[in-house]
Amino acid sequence: LLVGRKLGEAECDELRATLIGADLGPRLAEDLVDKAQGAFKDRAIESADQIAQFLKAEVKKQFPPQDSAPRFADEAPTVILIVGVNGSGKTTTTAKLAHFYKQQGQKVLLAAADTFRAAAVEQLTLWSERVGVEIVKGQQGAKPDSVAYTACEKALAQKFDLLLIDTAGRLHNKKNLMDELEKITRVIKKKVPSGPHEVLLVLDGTTGQNAVRQAEVFTGGAGVTGLVITKLDGTAKGGAVLAMRSEVEVPVKWIGLGEQMTDLKPFDADSFLDAIFG
Amino acid sequence: MFETLTESLGSFFSKIGAKGRKITETDVKEGLRTVRMALLEADVALPVVKTFMDKVGEKAVGQAVLESVQPQEQLVKIVHDELIDLMGGGEAQLVLQNQGPTIIMMCGLQGSGKTTTTAKLANRLKAKGRKPLLVAADLQRPAAVAQLKVLGEDLDVPVFSESGVSPPDVCVHAVAHAKQTGRDIVLLDTAGRLHIDDDLMKELETVQQRTQPHEILLVVDAMVGQDAVQSAKEFDARLPISGVILTKLDGDARGGAALSVKHVTGKPIKFVGVGEKLDRLEEFHPERMATRILG
Numbered sequence: 319l320l321v322g323r324k325l326g327e328a329e330c331d332e333l334r335a336t337l338i339g340a341d342l343g344p345r346l347a348e349d350l351v352d353k354a355q356g357a358f359k360d361r362a363i364e365s366a367d368q369i370a371q372f373l374k375a376e377v378k379k380q381f382p383p384q385d386s387a388p389r390f391a392d393e394a395p396t397v398i399l400i401v402g403v404n405g406s407g408k409t410t411t412t413a414k415l416a417h418f419y420k421q422q423g424q425k426v427l428l429a430a431a432d433t434f435r436a437a438a439v440e441q442l443t444l445w446s447e448r449v450g451v452e453i454v455k456g457q458q459g460a461k462p463d464s465v466a467y468t469a470c471e472k473a474l475a476q477k478f479d480l481l482l483i484d485t486a487g488r489l490h491n492k493k494n495l496m497d498e499l500e501k502i503t504r505v506i507k508k509k510v511p512s513g514p515h516e517v518l519l520v521l522d523g524t525t526g527q528n529a530v531r532q533a534e535v536f537t538g539g540a541g542v543t544g545l546v547i548t549k550l551d552g553t554a555k556g557g558a559v560l561a562m563r564s565e566v567e568v569p570v571k572w573i574g575l576g577e578q579m580t581d582l583k584p585f586d587a588d589s590f591l592d593a594i595f596g
Numbered sequence: 597m598f599e600t601l602t603e604s605l606g607s608f609f610s611k612i613g614a615k616g617r618k619i620t621e622t623d624v625k626e627g628l629r630t631v632r633m634a635l636l637e638a639d640v641a642l643p644v645v646k647t648f649m650d651k652v653g654e655k656a657v658g659q660a661v662l663e664s665v666q667p668q669e670q671l672v673k674i675v676h677d678e679l680i681d682l683m684g685g686g687e688a689q690l691v692l693q694n695q696g697p698t699i700i701m702m703c704g705l706q707g708s709g710k711t712t713t714t715a716k717l718a719n720r721l722k723a724k725g726r727k728p729l730l731v732a733a734d735l736q737r738p739a740a741v742a743q744l745k746v747l748g749e750d751l752d753v754p755v756f757s758e759s760g761v762s763p764p765d766v767c768v769h770a771v772a773h774a775k776q777t778g779r780d781i782v783l784l785d786t787a788g789r790l791h792i793d794d795d796l797m798k799e800l801e802t803v804q805q806r807t808q809p810h811e812i813l814l815v816v817d818a819m820v821g822q823d824a825v826q827s828a829k830e831f832d833a834r835l836p837i838s839g840v841i842l843t844k845l846d847g848d849a850r851g852g853a854a855l856s857v858k859h860v861t862g863k864p865i866k867f868v869g870v871g872e873k874l875d876r877l878e879e880f881h882p883e884r885m886a887t888r889i890l891g
């Protein structure tokens with residue numbers, strides 16, 4: 319078991335398997351195993367069952383609670399842009415956020431800026447009806463930036479507190495699609511110079527190491543200010559969020575835990591890390 | 597990892613050569629650790645990497661590597677060939693019936709690309725002179741039926757849908773409808789679901805029992821990480837999966853999930869999705885996937 323002041327191979331293998339299995343990636347997993355070894359040697363931990371708590375505390379330092387707080391504008395409307403790769407859960411997350419803020423008494427407006435995908439506008443429209451909020455959608459064949467612009471106009475004119483703009487899924491390695499996102503941002507600024515106040519990258523919780531790449535490119539190209547990790551009601555642990563820390567610093571703001579409008583929670587580092595480290 | 601695997605192994609082995617000594621088995625084992633890292637970085641599941649490396653390890657310490665002028669190339673070739681061997685094989689084509697409609701059932705996790713892929717298959721089959729019928733059996737997701745109807749209109753392929761009944765009923769009625777209207781392929785698009793959602797997994801089992809599909813295709817997102825093993829195992833345990841379709845390969849994910857899923861289910865990867873448009877479906881090529889995984 320515990321050989322001298324050194325963690326045994328069995329302990330290290332088990333720890334490595336847990337961390338890799340949670341999508342931390344092999345490099346970070348190795349770093350953390352080394353950290354645990356170091357702590358054991360220095361007597362910072364005394365037994366193998368203290369490893370989880372030790373590592374959790376170490377990693378938790380990277381998630382200061384104030385970072386996870388949502389960003390709001392100094393004066394209404396706050397504009398939130400929802401971005402991410404195909405199928406990650408953007409439209410559903412937009413609906414969840416609308417519900418969350420409506421419950422808090424905010425006047426919420428949705429914008430269906432995915433003008434590309436089959437029935438994307440219908441999907442968000444159905445959600446707007448379920449949540450009970452207004453929605454701006456373009457004419458058939460409208461450009462996403464014109465929908466965003468129209469929505470900003472309405473949000474200002476009719477004094478909405480919050481505007482949530484849902485965009486089409488896009489793979490980050492498609493330059494023309496990332497350029498389109500930059501265009502949407504510029505157009506928003508024409509109407510709301512301080513906006514968008516929050517750009518949320520919606521990341522599928524089952525994603526592996528490609529999440530690091532997604533975060534890098536979306537942060538560089540779209541000015542991402544926060545992450546939403548979806549589908550954590552499944553068996554995936556979303557550990558790629560830890561792997562990306564070495565490359566890009568984006569705070570996690572929300573966790574998606576299901577397909578209903580109520581299945582959204584503000585990010586809580588403790589429960590997120592508990593699920594990973596056990 | 598901007599260095600390719602061959603480059604990093606190359607610099608590793610040349611350092612040894614520079615010290616003037618021959619490559620030993622121990623050196624090769626060290627080189628294999630680099631390979632293991634590359635596979636994990638590529639999202640191949642850990643238990644699959646372990647089994648794979650055991651197999652490769654035996655071959656790698658053979659004469660071919662030890663005596664080679666370029667040991668890194670020999671080693672990468674062994675790994676590459678082993679990947680192709682593992683990911684290839686099995687019936688890579690759709691098994692189409694000559695009598696009565698062929699029933700193809702799509703399944704998988706939320707957002708993996710099922711609806712789009714179902715339409716892509718209809719497109720492909722129509723181009724081959726078949727008469728597909730698209731079936732909108734996702735009664736769960738807002739506007740899922742509308743989504744498939746739009747795609748069907750784009751392809752000029754009929755879409756069967758029915759409200760007020762359960763998804764298994766829609767599927768059974770669709771098969772009857774296909775027989776009545778002379779459609780010879782029935783493509784069942786189902787709702788995305790978690791493999792741990794017992795009720796929804798039971799619903800899929802019911803569809804399978806009542807329609808007896810000739811093909812059950814698991815649709816997997818190419819960017820999925822270690823969880824690929826969990827979900828694939830469960831779908832394969834509960835349904836007679838006949839094949840896998842890997843989507844969003846036009847992205848830059850290394851796609852290690854391909855190896856993971858093939859390894860735990862033993863089922864062939866039949867197609868890959870390489871874009872959002874309905875003609876963006878290609879046959880699976882194990883050698884291309886092997887190169888991609890190795891980065």
Ligand SMILES: Nc1nc2c(ncn2[C@@H]2O[C@H](COP(=O)(O)OP(=O)(O)OP(=O)(O)O)[C@@H](O)[C@H]2O)c(=O)[nH]1
Pocket residue numbers: 402403404405406407408409410411432435438485486487488520548549550551552573574575576577581706707737788790
């Ligand atoms: N289990 C689970 N499913 C989710 C969650 N978030 C979204 N989904 C499901 O994931 C699927 C895709 O969600 P969408 O909201 O359409 O994703 P999207 O990013 O808008 O997709 P595109 O616009 O096509 O890129 C749907 O079936 C959602 O119900 C979550 O937190 N948990």
Ligand SMILES: Nc1nc2c(ncn2[C@@H]2O[C@H](COP(=O)(O)OP(=O)(O)OP(=O)(O)O)[C@@H](O)[C@H]2O)c(=O)[nH]1
Pocket residue numbers: 404405435487489705706707708709710711712713734737740786787788789843844845846847868869870871872876
């Ligand atoms: N770039 C790219 N996008 C794809 C591919 N396949 C599907 N998509 C996109 O991925 C997103 C999700 O696709 P859907 O077909 O709605 O996925 P689904 O599995 O039916 O989703 P649920 O029914 O909610 O579980 C959409 O934006 C599609 O356009 C692909 O091969 N490449």
Ligand SMILES: [Mg+2]
Pocket residue numbers: 408409410432438485486487
């Ligand atoms: Mg969407």
Ligand SMILES: [Mg+2]
Pocket residue numbers: 710711712734740786787788
């Ligand atoms: Mg679907």
